[in-house]
Amino acid sequence: MEQPDDSRSVDAAPSNESRDDDPLIRDVPVPRRCCSARFNLAFLMFLGISVVYGLRVNLSVAMVAMVNASQPAPGLNGSCPLPAGLGNASQKLEQPDGTPQYPWDAETQGWLLGAFFFGYMCTQIPGGYLSGRYGGSRLLGLGVLVTAALTLLTPPAARRGPRWLFALRALEGLAEGVTIPAMMSMWARWAPPLERSQLISLSGNGANFGAFLAMPLTGFLCQALGWPAVFYLCGVAGCLWAVLWFLLVWDDPRAHRRISKEERDYIVAAVGHQGGGHGWSVPVLSMVTSVPLWAIVVTQMCSNWSFYTQLTSLPTYMSNMLHFDLKANGFLSALPYLAAWLTATLTGFVADRLIERRALSVTAVRKLFTLTGMLFPAVFLLALAYAGCSPALTVAFLTLTSATAGTSGSGVFMNQIDIAPRYAGFLLGITNTFGTVPGVVAPIVTGYFTEDHTMEGWRKVFWVSAGVNLSAAVIYTLFGSGEVQPWALPREDEEAREGRTA
Template sequence: MSLPNGHSINTAPLDEHEDSEPLIENDAVPPQCCSARLNLAFLMFFGFSVVYGLRVNLSVAMVAMVNNTDPKPAKNSSVIYACPLPESENSSDSFQQPEGIPQYPWDSETQGWLLGAFFFGYLCTQIPGGYLSGHYGGKIFLGLGVLGTAVLTLLTPLAANMGSYWLFSLRALEGFGEGVTFPAMMAMWARWAPPLERSRLMTLSGSGANFGAFLALPLTGYICETLGWPAVFYLCGGAGCLWAVFWFIFVSDDPRTHHRISKEERDYIINSIGSQGKGHGWSVPVLSMLMSVPLWAIIVTQICANWSYYTLLTSLPTYMNSIMHFDLKSNGFLSALPYLGAWLLSMLSGVVADSLIERKVFSITVVRKLFTLAGLLPAAAFLVAVGYAGCSHILTVTFLTLSTTIGGTTASGVYINQIDIAPRYAGFLLGITNTFGTIPGVLAPIATGYFTKDHTLAGWRMVFWVAAGINVGGALFYTLFGSGKIQPWADMEDERAETEKDRSRSIST
């Protein structure tokens, strides 16, 4: 079967800059069920579940680790605007740990620095991780990134006991190890994900982050109350080490080297991705990348979207504790609820996005922009609404859940756009965009600690307004400058020509 322009439906169009992807006939597509590519997606899903469990466990455990998270204010202070304490004594404000478990007198500012420490290290390894994953393959970097973070997590109670500076350093080291994971994932999907399955496979694997947050937050609260906060870090670290065993046994960098993949599936993946599915050399077009407007559209938008995401990820348990006065178990569950919705909607958005592209309802560019707008604008509106929900538990939880759930739609928008504009360099580009996108992870908890040092609703309202405004700015910027087309600097035509020449020389000799 041929396309209207005469090209085979099983091959890529000659013009690599067209905003379209090669199509494969339905009867030529090996089923996804039990396939190697789907197994890879599930292993990545569980890997990122562990990764986010390791990342967010401190957010809830902090409530148990600190013996005075909501200091009683002096009379006539501005904290009169905060919500009243509940009549029951089940509040986490005076949370007690099992006998022998230490607690620390860290103030709000110190807690903000500790919650942001992870991202100082996380910033450093994004670009090197993406570059090396694109050259060598992502298996070793993703596996060691999770394993190293898990091992360091086991040392958290020891570091906390030694002092806040030691804990800050340990969390920064954890971020340093984990920084390679997402670029490595993108580098692997550049070799494994057929173009018409990218949204589904990548949102499934990446949604493990939201699922991990959803699972870790309530479990952390439960474990803190029953076993004490150190057990949180021992169990999470152990889970990461166990996952690494399965990862190194069952995963391969490339379908060409996978030992359990069928010939039909291997040929389908290789033929549908084409020459873009190979690793890049040591040389990359850095200058052209820095001058690329679509790449900067991704960078700016991820910075803006991540500000609200990291604000909630690191500081929501503190809000639930110091303002809403939920007990620790309720705090963990309600802080996790928004991520359940984001997990489900992100996976659904991947299926819908692939369907729109496959049926040619919209171009890749339009699909990415639609899903980005649909995720950022309503999320910003509901985030503002949280600040005006007052002390209503129902409204607060509802607005927070809706904001984060709708934000999951961006998983099929700006967050996978790197593989559209430059499949071959996708891992390296994700390293670049995630480096910039991690800046809010450093600044947002610190800014939140500054705005909320008096524990007032007015301070938290400012936190939500700032996050919402940044969200809207990112949505508008991406709408103006985003693209789904393969960029000229990522084109492989010159390399194809060189390959053909080399092949001709080898035949002649």
């Protein structure tokens, strides 16, 4: 009879020789999860990722208030008819007297919304390398702290002009770029293989939760206090989180001051030598020629296209085309991220359960959740393209798109730690660098398609996103893998493997 989770043991592999595609499994009791050091780390990391994504997305909603004067008149240029009783469009964006507004056109807005990613893509690989070499806790904390401090400068930068704001947002991206690779490097040391999906999902899903929280909160603050208050409050929140992080977090479970001996022994035994940092040199040539790694790179680029399109441009669509007021715009724009957060968190537990029970291999689990996270959103994006001016259908299809996309969180988005645990942070830096390209390009393309504010232009935006998603599904299904790659094994493991196959 199966024992409860708190007393369950991790069974040893059934054969005398462990397979390369098996997780690292040890015959060690599994300590309780509730209030454990590893799940406390996941929760604190979840809060930090929520903060940085809130800092990233707040401009998307605030932009609607910042450029209110430049919005087209309702009912013109192909937008939806103004709902009865709404009155003049200027009423929906009322702010306190004296709040500045700017006449930025759609192209300028697209560049400003994409500016963050110009900096973000530059520090992914250095951040992944340094966190893998030295540990990720300080790098992650500093990334959040500097991003939050720079966010406080947004209102004065906007007053000086779009070029100043573009430069500031690029600097914020430069600081934040180290955070996600540092997170993955930490989990290479902290996450037992049979808990990887749930721990990484719990922490990484701060991205969806941060977007969900920031959008309605930004809309409320813009109308209650004016859009500058958004950046002041978000910046302060990030600084406070960083203080907690530096006080409570350690890079390695062996150095943690408050972890139980039982939990420390479990993590160290389960992770094994794969949890150690890598040296100064990394097998770059082997990485460049690795087909499974390129499958992750291409799939993340394709998936991020639709994600970043929604993250940066959805509030503008809801406001300019469907004429939601700013409060409703923020709340309804946030619903898809709530759905994605719930789905991704749930599938993290399901994925680990499938691997633990050996119902599917790691490769099969990653492909299953990636496939569902690409195909279903493509279908709903095509439906969204023809939802027209129906607010109910628009919100429903957007929510279904994000909810089903959330399943890929247990697929391709944690695949780096499967194929190369020792280099997980460095690989995530590589894949995130490529994956950030859509963050730069998608808002600009969206601005180009929608410069006339027509529904036909937005239809092209959704068609392109759906097509890119379908491409990702095909590529990852053909070339993805969940096996530890030979070039990622420590030298002694590689020699032992060659001896077994000789």
